[in-house]
Amino acid sequence: MEINLNVNGEIRDLVAEPDALLIDTLRETLGLTGSKKGCATGDCGACTVLLDGRPVTSCLVLTATAQDKEIVTIEGLAGESGLHPVQQGFVDFGAAQCGYCTPGMIMMSTALLTEEAHPTEDQIRDGLSGNLCRCTGYGSIISAVNTAALMMAEDEQ
Amino acid sequence: MASIKEVVRPTDLQDLLSIIADREVESRLVAGGTDLLLKYRTQPGPEISIVDITGITELGEIIEESDGLRIGAAVRLVDIIASDVVAERFPVLAEGAVVVAGPQIRNMATVGGNVCNASPSADTIPPLLVLRAEAQIVSASGRRSVPLDRFFLGPGKTILDRGEMLEALWIPWPTTGAVASYTKLSPRRAMDLAVVGVAVALWNNSGGLDARIGLGAVAPTPIRAMAAEEVIKGSVKMDSSLATEAAQMAAAGISPISDVRGGADYRKKMVERLVTRLLVDLGERVGEQQEA
Ligand SMILES: Cc1cc2nc3c(=O)[nH]c(=O)nc-3n(C[C@H](O)[C@H](O)[C@H](O)COP(=O)(O)OP(=O)(O)OC[C@H]3O[C@@H](n4cnc5c(N)ncnc54)[C@H](O)[C@@H]3O)c2cc1C
Ligand code: FES
Ligand code: FES
Numbered sequence: 275m276e277i278n279l280n281v282n283g284e285i286r287d288l289v290a291e292p293d294a295l296l297i298d299t300l301r302e303t304l305g306l307t308g309s310k311k312g313c314a315t316g317d318c319g320a321c322t323v324l325l326d327g328r329p330v331t332s333c334l335v336l337t338a339t340a341q342d343k344e345i346v347t348i349e350g351l352a353g354e355s356g357l358h359p360v361q362q363g364f365v366d367f368g369a370a371q372c373g374y375c376t377p378g379m380i381m382m383s384t385a386l387l388t389e390e391a392h393p394t395e396d397q398i399r400d401g402l403s404g405n406l407c408r409c410t411g412y413g414s415i416i417s418a419v420n421t422a423a424l425m426m427a428e429d430e431q
Numbered sequence: 432m433a434s435i436k437e438v439v440r441p442t443d444l445q446d447l448l449s450i451i452a453d454r455e456v457e458s459r460l461v462a463g464g465t466d467l468l469l470k471y472r473t474q475p476g477p478e479i480s481i482v483d484i485t486g487i488t489e490l491g492e493i494i495e496e497s498d499g500l501r502i503g504a505a506v507r508l509v510d511i512i513a514s515d516v517v518a519e520r521f522p523v524l525a526e527g528a529v530v531v532a533g534p535q536i537r538n539m540a541t542v543g544g545n546v547c548n549a550s551p552s553a554d555t556i557p558p559l560l561v562l563r564a565e566a567q568i569v570s571a572s573g574r575r576s577v578p579l580d581r582f583f584l585g586p587g588k589t590i591l592d593r594g595e596m597l598e599a600l601w602i603p604w605p606t607t608g609a610v611a612s613y614t615k616l617s618p619r620r621a622m623d624l625a626v627v628g629v630a631v632a633l634w635n636n637s638g639g640l641d642a643r644i645g646l647g648a649v650a651p652t653p654i655r656a657m658a659a660e661e662v663i664k665g666s667v668k669m670d671s672s673l674a675t676e677a678a679q680m681a682a683a684g685i686s687p688i689s690d691v692r693g694g695a696d697y698r699k700k701m702v703e704r705l706v707t708r709l710l711v712d713l714g715e716r717v718g719e720q721q722e723a
Contacts, residue, residue, distance in 0.1 A: 275437070292481070293435035295468070315469055316536055317622060328509070328538040334465050335539070338438035339483050382535070403621030404533020 504543025669714025
């Protein structure tokens with residue numbers, strides 16, 4: 275079926291099978307391979323993208339039902355002036371080892387900071403409870419998000 | 432494997448109802464898709480037509496009516512958690528919604544999907560049972576309303592007939608002074624299904640105390656522990672011996688299965704413990720009924 279998707283602010287026309295999942299369309303059809311497919315069962319969070327501003331696991335979204343919605347992937351996060359503060363935080367803290375979970379972690383953290391500008395550590399842990407990391411360990415990831423929150427608060431001023 | 436032939440996205444309820452009334456097409460409703468998409472990918476079956484219900488505005492609304500709250504079937508768990516009226520009048524429902532999966536899933540998953548999927552461990556169902564929820568059902572030929580404790584037939588099975596769908600969950604306003612709470616027992620705090628889930632509501636009426644107890648993951652469907660409710664009915668005061676007596680009754684009335692999440696004996700013990708604890712806690716908070 276013919277579908278148009280609004281991805282990272284651009285309208286993309288494409289053809290997809292009715293049973294296509296958003297994660298596969300993003301990666302295979304649109305070449306946006308930043309979002310990762312870990313489990314395909316909603317458990318790991320590696321495929322997290324923003325749909326109308328809310329983080330969702332794109333392995334549980336039919337491409338057909340993502341029409342008319344705004345999709346933001348990790349590729350759409352950095353601005354003209356450089357990395358998003360959350361991305362910068364992950365770089366500064368070495369919060370990525372193999373990097374497989376990282377795009378999902380960053381999308382989820384970005385959404386978290388939009389809703390709660392000054393999260394407590396518990397709020398960060400709760401916010402990231404649907405994202406699994408097998409290698410870095412969660413400590414540096416949480417520090418990265420904390421620092422990003424501080425950077426964003428400074429930018430506000 | 433079942434394959435998806437087409438995806439249709441009606442924006443009008445009558446259109447949707449005539450699509451699912453069509454006997455020529457094998458159709459499946461999808462709301463958040465968090466249960467359905469996994470199921471169609473793993474279970475064999477015929478070609479299906481997917482009908483997205485989230486385009487129907489009224490199914491996504493929470494409406495305060497004179498005698499109760501109407502929660503559209505496609506209201507997402509995240510919206511239940513954020514709802515002021517739920518927080519104020521039915522916090523136990525938000526307690527159930529917030530322990531489902533993780534944030535990404537709760538952004539998509541709907542309360543109607545949680546109910547219609549009819550999993551024994553669905554976290555919003557025990558709270559809805561103790562809140563005396565009714566399932567409002569609609570089809571092309573009309574509407575009917577059924578108490579939620581008569582909605583489930585078995586794992587994944589409900590009383591919905593072909594052509595019918597859940598339109599809303601309706602909950603009567605609580606008696607003044609009523610209190611309720613939900614506890615989910617699971618090894619991980621997030622992203623884990625309940626080993627047991629227990630919801631209890633306690634209130635006073637003219638004849639003394641009254642309670643409702645809802646249990647998840649201990650039977651083929653979420654159930655009420657009616658014999659335990661009877662033990663409490665009419666008592667003057669909740670104390671630990673009454674709580675224990677009722678909790679033992681609740682545990683005696685179930686025959687859970689043993690599976691990877693927990694053995695049958697463990698589940699019975701945990702039901703007894705959790706029911707006791709909730710009754711004692713709620714007994715300290717329950718208020719007197721006020722004359723309206
Ligand atoms: C990783 C993961 C973790 C999970 N953890 C939990 C958990 O901890 N606790 C828990 O309770 N659940 C859990 N779930 C299950 C799931 O997220 C919930 O059951 C969810 O609420 C289902 O809602 P949905 O809108 O996504 O349903 P869908 O998948 O859209 O639909 C579910 C079923 O209901 C039918 N249906 C939907 N709406 C209607 C309607 N209005 N009328 C008639 N039929 C309808 C569909 O046809 C389908 O059969 C988890 C799922 C995943 C993927
Ligand atoms: S790939 Fe989607 S949650 Fe794991
Ligand atoms: S960095 Fe390897 S899974 Fe997280």
